C-alpha cells in the first residue's frame with residue numbers, strides 16, 4: 040500500500056536486522072494499542088503478528104505543559120499504551136507481553152496539529168501548512184509487561200520519537216476545499232494523508248515516510264533490536280533499557296509496578312508518568328499516587344499465571360491456553376482462575392485462561408475435567424433458559440414473587456415434577472433465587488439478572504432474542520454435523536423448506552414469525568445500541584440512514600447520543616408496517632421510517648449510512664452489491680458506520696463470533712481488517728475501529 044521510502048542513515052541505526060527482530064516477537068502476545076488502520080497495515084506488512092486493542096485514552100493532555108512538540112506526542116503514546124496494558128488483565132483476562140502505542144502530530148509555527156474535528160478545522164490546518172515546511176512527529180511507546188507471582192505486573196516502558204520534515208506546495212482555495220470535501224483529512228494528523236490524495240499536496244519529504252503515515256517502522260525495529268538482540272535475560276533487559284537511552288537518540292525507559300485494576304489513570308501532567316533515562320534503578324522515583332505498589336484488588340479476579348522461562352520470556356508449552364469466562368449470579372461477568380474454578384462457557388472477547396494441563400496420562404485436574412463437562416452441559420443450560428423464558432416463568436415471578444413449584448406448575452399449565460426440576464435448574468444457573476420454608480416446598484423469585492434481562496417487558500429484555508435462539512438457532516444447531524459435513528446452512532432440514540432469501544422467505548412471510556424475529560432484533564439493538572451509537576464523534580453528520588434498521592431501536596440510540604442527527608430507518612415494507620408495536624413511549628420525531636428493499640430500491644439520501652448486523656448475513660455477491668450501491672449514493676466525505684462482531688485478526692476469537700459462524704449462513708464473519716479491505720474496495724477508508732466490549736463492535740469509514 041505505501042511506498043517504502045526508508046532513507047539511508049549514517050548513524051549506527053542504519054545497521055539493522057529486520058527479520059530476526061520481528062521473529063523475536065513470535066510466540067509473544069503483542070498488542071497494538073491503536074485504532075489507526077495505517078499503523079495496523081504498516082506493522083502487518085512488516086510480518087508482525089499482533090492483536091489490536093485500541094486505546095481508550097482520551098488525547099486531551101495539556102499541550103501548554105510541554106516544551107517541545109515531540110514530548111507531547113511521546114507522552115500521549117505512553118498513556119495510550121499504558122491504558123491498554125492496564126486494562127487487558129482486567130477486561131481481557133490476559134496480560135500482554137508487549138503493548139505498542141503511538142501518536143502522530145504535525146508541528147508548524149509553534150502549533151501542534153492533531154486530527155481535525157470538522158471541515159473548518161481541516162481548512163485551518165491545511166491553510167497553515169500551505170507553502171511551508173512542517174515537522175511530523177510520531178511518538179512511540181513500547182510497554183513490556185512482566186507478570187509476577189504475586190499477581191502484580193511490572194511494566195517496562197521504552198519510548199522514542201521520530202521526526203520527518205514535509206514541505207507543502209502552495210495550495211489554492213479550490214484545491215484546499217476539494218481535498219477537504221474528499222473526506223480524507225478527517226482522521227489524519229494535520230488534516231492530510233500523505234499516502235493517498237494528500238500526497239499530491241507535498242513537494243518533498245525529508246526523513247521516514249512511514250513516520251508521516253503514522254508509524255516509524257525503521258526506528259521501531261531498531262528499538263526491538265536493542266531490546267531483544269542485545270540482551271538475553273530479564274535482568275539484561277534492565278540494562279538494555281539503560282543502553283537504549285545512550286545508543287538511541289530519543290528513548291526513555293521506566294520500569295513501573297502498576298496494579299491490574301487501575302482504570303484510566305491518565306493525568307494532565309507530563310510528570311505524572313515518570314520518565315527516566317534509565318540509570319541504576321529503573322523504578323520510578325516518584326510514581327503518581329495511583330501507581331504505587333498495589334496488588335490488584337478485585338476479589339473476583341484471579342489472573343492468569345504463565346509458566347516463566349529462566350530468561351523471563353513467557354511460554355505456554357507446559358500449559359494449554361483455554362478460553363473461559365463465567366457469569367456470577369447477579370453481577371455479570373466474574374472471572375475465576377484455575378485455583379478457584381467454576382468455569383463458564385462462552386468466553387467474551389479476549390478472555391483467556393491458561394489451565395495447567397499436565398502430561399496426557401497423568402491424573403486429570405479437577406478444573407480441566409470441569410471445563411469439558413461445562414462444554415458438554417452447555418446445551419442443557421441454554422435449553423433450560425429458553426424453556427423457562429418461553430413458559431413465562433420470569434414474567435410470572437415478576438408479577439407474583441414467591442410462588443412455589445406447584446403454584447408455578449398451575450400457572451404455566453405444566454407437570455409439578457417438571458416445573459420443580461426447571462425451577463431448581465434455574466436457581467443453579469443464577470436465574471432464580473429460592474427461599475426455603477419450614478416443612479414446605481421452597482418459593483422462588485427472580486434474581487437481578489432475570490429482572491433486568493429476562494422479563495419480557497424489561498427495558499433491556501433479551502426475551503425476544505432468547506425466543507429467536509430457541510425457535511430458529513436451536514433447530515439449526517441440532518443439524519450442525521450436517522452443516523459442517525456439507526458446508527452449508529440447514530434451513531431445509533430444520534424447517535422443512537428451501538429458502539433463497541432468508542428474510543423474505545423465512546422470517547417475514549408469516550406474521551407471528553416476523554414479529555418474533557423483529558423482537559429478537561429489537562432486543563439486540565436495545566442492549567448494544569448505546570455502545571455503537573456512542574462509539575464515535577458523529578457531530579459532522581446531520582442525517583443518517585439505518586439500513587435494515589428494523590424496529591428503530593438502534594436509530595433511537597443514535598438520535599439520543601447525537602442531538603444534531605436525524606435518522607431514517609430503511610427496511611422492508613413487511614417490517615415497516617409493524618413498527619407501531621415497537622414505538623418508544625416518547626416518540627422522537629428525529630427518527631422516521633421508509634419502506635424499501637436495500638438491494639432493489641433507491642436508498643434514502645444521508646450523510647451517514649449505518650449497517651448494523653447486516654453484512655454477516657449475506658453472500659459476498661450481495662455484500663458487494665449493497666456496498667457499491669451505498670458508495671454510489673454517497674458523496675465524498677459521507678460516512679459508513681459498520682457494526683458487527685469483529686473477529687480477532689488471528690481468528691482465535693471472540694468465541695461468540697466463531698460460534699455464530701457455525702450456523703453456516705450464506706454470509707461470513709470477518710475481522711476489522713477484513714472489513715477495512717472490503718470497504719476500501721468500494722471507496723471507503725476506515726477512520727476508526729472500536730471494540731466496544733459489548734456484543735457488537737463498530738467501525739467508522741469515510742467515502743473518498
Ligand SMILES: O=c1[nH]cc([C@@H]2O[C@H](COP(=O)(O)OP(=O)(O)OP(=O)(O)O)[C@@H](O)[C@H]2O)c(=O)[nH]1
Pocket residue numbers: 072073074075076077078093094098119141142143144154226227228231232233234237251252253
Ligand atoms: O499522512 C498521514 N498522516 C497521518 C495519518 C494518520 O493520522 C492519525 C493520527 O492520529 P493518532 O496518532 O491520534 O492516531 P489515531 O488514528 O487516533 O489512532 P489511535 O487509536 O492510535 O489514537 C493516524 O491514524 C495516522 O495513521 C495518515 O494516515 N497519513
